[in-house]
Amino acid sequence: MKVAAVLLTLFALVGAAFWLFGASASTPALIAGLPDDGMRGAPCPARTIAEEKAWLKHGVPPPAALARKLRQNFPLGSDAGALEALLTAQGFELFPPCPNDESVFGARWLSRRWGEPDAYVFWRADDAGKLTFLDGQVSRTP
Numbered sequence: 037m038k039v040a041a042v043l044l045t046l047f048a049l050v051g052a053a054f055w056l057f058g059a060s061a062s063t064p065a066l067i068a069g070l071p072d073d074g075m076r077g078a079p080c081p082a083r084t085i086a087e088e089k090a091w092l093k094h095g096v097p098p099p100a101a102l103a104r105k106l107r108q109n110f111p112l113g114s115d116a117g118a119l120e121a122l123l124t125a126q127g128f129e130l131f132p133p134c135p136n137d138e139s140v141f142g143a144r145w146l147s148r149r150w151g152e153p154d155a156y157v158f159w160r161a162d163d164a165g166k167l168t169f170l171d172g173q174v175s176r177t178p
Contacts, residue, residue: 064126064145066105067155072176073100078142079158079171080134102155102172110170116141116161119170123157133158140169151176 076097082088099107110119123143124130133142133156145155153174160169 063147063152064128064155066122066126067102067145067153067174070101070105070153070155070174072153073102073173075175076100076171076173078133078156079140079169081137083136100171100173102157102174103170106157106170106172110167112167112170114167116159116165116167119157119159119167128155128157 106119109122120130120141120143126145128143128145131142131144132138132140134140139160141159141161143157145153147154153176155172155174157172158169159167159171162168
């Protein structure tokens with residue numbers, strides 16, 4: 037009985053260590069080496085007048101390093117499908133970032149390792165599938 041408890045505890049510890057520090061997908065080339073820009077949030081429209089006023093107080097943040105890199109590779113007017121294909125190929129997961137605006141598309145890459153980057157990309161496309169807006173950010177857990 038005592039041996040079983042020790043083995044069960046050991047198994048749980050090894051499993052937890054593997055989950056925290058073990059094999060996980062490597063950081064995508066798109067975000068490798070980019071600085072932490074912090075969480076900026078999705079480019080969703082304000083849900084209330086109070087939220088809109090709060091945003092106006094803070095002003096427009098400067099573009100993040102990921103946003104600059106994305107816009108160099110995918111200038112506005114580029115094919116949104118090519119952006120989506122690149123993100124998917126590098127392990128990003130597509131998700132709907134704005135519950136109050138279905139015209140915004142998003143992709144995220146969430147690291148499973150502590151201190152490694154998470155990344156978020158947001159875009160809009162016109163009826164022809166051409167980019168009209170593109171933004172991105174890298175955030176690291178402290």
